[in-house]
Structures are given as C-alpha cells and as structure tokens.
Amino acid sequence: MIYLDLFLGFLRVGCFAFGGAYGAIPLIREVVRSHGWLTDEALTYMIAVSESTPGPIMVNLATYVGSRQAGFLGAVLATAAVVLPSFAVILLVMIILRALLQNGYVQAVLRGLKPCIIGIILATGVQMLASSIFAAGDLSVNVRSAVIAAALTGILLAVRKFTGRKITAIPLIILSALLGIIAYGV
C-alpha cells in the first residue's frame, strides 16, 4: 500500500540520516529509487528546488515525493515520517539530558565535539560563499555575485557601525533576494 510504503520509507530516511541533508542524500536516493518514486534526474532537480525553497531539504523532499505519489495525505504522511525520529530522539535526550550532561566523560566528549562542529560550520560557510563567487571549473570570478557579497557585507558593517545593532537574518535574506534580481535581471 502506497501510504504505508511512503511512511516506512521516509521513517527510514528520518532514522538514519546523520550529518545533515547532504549526508542524507545517498540514503534518500536509495529509498526513492528502490520504490521507483523518483528517477535520478527528478531527484537532482528536486534537490535544487529544496535548496531554493525554505525549510530542511529532507523534509521538502518528503513532502514532494509524498504529494506526487499519493496526493495531500501522502505528503502529510511522508513529512510526518521524516520528522518523527528526530522529534522523538530530542524528547528522549531532553528527559535524560540533565543527568547526562553532568557526567564527566560526556562533558569531555562534548568539549571535543563543539569546536569540531564550529570548524565544520566555518568550512561550510566559506565553501557556500566561494561556490557562489567562483565558477566551479576554472575558478573565474562571478562578478555579479561578488558585487552582491560586497554590497551585503558593506551594508552589514555600516548598519553595525551606525546603529550599533546587527541586521538579523530575515531582512538580510529579503535584501539579498532583491539584490539578486537587480544584479541578474528579472
């Protein structure tokens, strides 16, 4: 039954998708292809759509596949299935968190994990910025994106200097979308 297949398939994605959306893509690919839900081309296209729309890529993919395969109810079931494991795990962790966080060995592990994650986040940011400014093959500079990056950084610094406050994420995203339309045309 398609509803059950969708639920179980995306439950599996939700359970084993460690390391963020990109780490999860191989697993998602395995699940959607084994059921014949998406071809490789459709999956690549959907990853691009999921990246250009807000929300976690995994959740967006689940909604899309569910809706395509079995309409609204399919979308709801697939989305719920992909969300359920992380929801349940955090609840469990929260309930035992206090005791767990006091443990010396757990703290030692956390002390190692935190700087590691900061390093990974830093690397991700550098790469995302680099990939929109430099072309993949010959590393030529994409002038328009470079100008957008310079403009956004300039505005961020100017606002911080003159008002003492930082621009929050939402206005910055809206501003960048406008700059994208201005720089690349309508």
Place this chain on the structure above:
Amino acid sequence: MKKNMLPELLLTFMKIGLFTFGGGYAMISMIEDICVEKKGWITHDDMMNVTVIAESTPGPIAINCATFVGYRQAGLAGSLTATLGIVLPSFALIYLISRFLDNFLEITVIANAFKGIKVAVGILILEAAASMVRKMQKKFLPRMIMAGSFFLMVLINIFSWNFSSVSLMLTAGAISLAVFIGGGRKRKRGEGK
C-alpha cells in the same frame, strides 16, 4: 509557563521555517538571533549543546532545534507546536509547487533572487561560525580541534573524499575523551606521590 506561549511558539517557528534557506547551519544563526538574543528563551550554551545533539542524532537540525526549544518553553505541547510551526511553511510551499509549478526553477525572477539568497546564506553561516569562535574556550585543545576540522572539512569537500562529517565529529570526541582520561590518570598519579 506563560499562558500565550503556544501561539507565540507557533508563530515564531513558522517565521524561522519560512526564512531558513540553505539548510541547518543557516538555521543556527536564525535561532541564535531569535531564541537566544531577542526572546531569551535559551542561552548560548544551550544553543551550542543542542547543535551538538542535533549533529549527533539523525534528522534535520532544524527539527531538533525546534523540538528542543519548544520542550524547554512549554513541555510536550510546546515541542509539538514548535516542530509543527517549523515544518508548516515549507510543507505548504512544496505542496503547492508539487501540484502546480513543475518548472519552478525555470522562472527567471525566482532563479535570480535565489542567486542573491545563496550569497546571503554563505554570509549568515560565516557570521554564526564567527560568533561561536568568539565565544569558544580560549584553550589549546579546542582551538586545534576547531582549526583541524575546518581544514579537513575543506579538503574533504575539495577532493570529495569519502569521509563524512559524522566520522570527523566522532574522531574529535574521541580525542577529547582520550585527553580527559589521560589527564585524569596523571592527576591521580600526582595525588599518589
């Protein structure tokens, strides 16, 4: 628990869900902005802990964060509300796209706006990372782990090595644990003398 906590959680996380482009790390800067600095719902340390937990458990970071903050604020009902809130906007959007807009990315305005957004997401992630670096313990080991994982991660991506961020984190955790246990032995030996 405040009386009107649930609607506030729902609206706040819907707002976060609507503007989280570019995956989990961009989300962290948004949650810092709203839940730590503006609303004071959780502390920066909480945020760091939930990031670690989110990374070491399966599933999207955004969902983990929403569940965590919601539970802190209003228990089980809160965690359900926050999680629902963060999923709802993208669910509605993707549902509409899957029904009516099959060539979504071929619309020039949307594609171009997204080229701009991609730049902003990079800047946001860097900003989040920079603020975490500033708040980090100024000690040798964390700094080395931070720098090491940064360079390894860049190399992994440039050369597409088959080494996931999960393995990198496990290694960092193991190193820190080994140093802790080694340090403990030394301390005990010192006391024995």
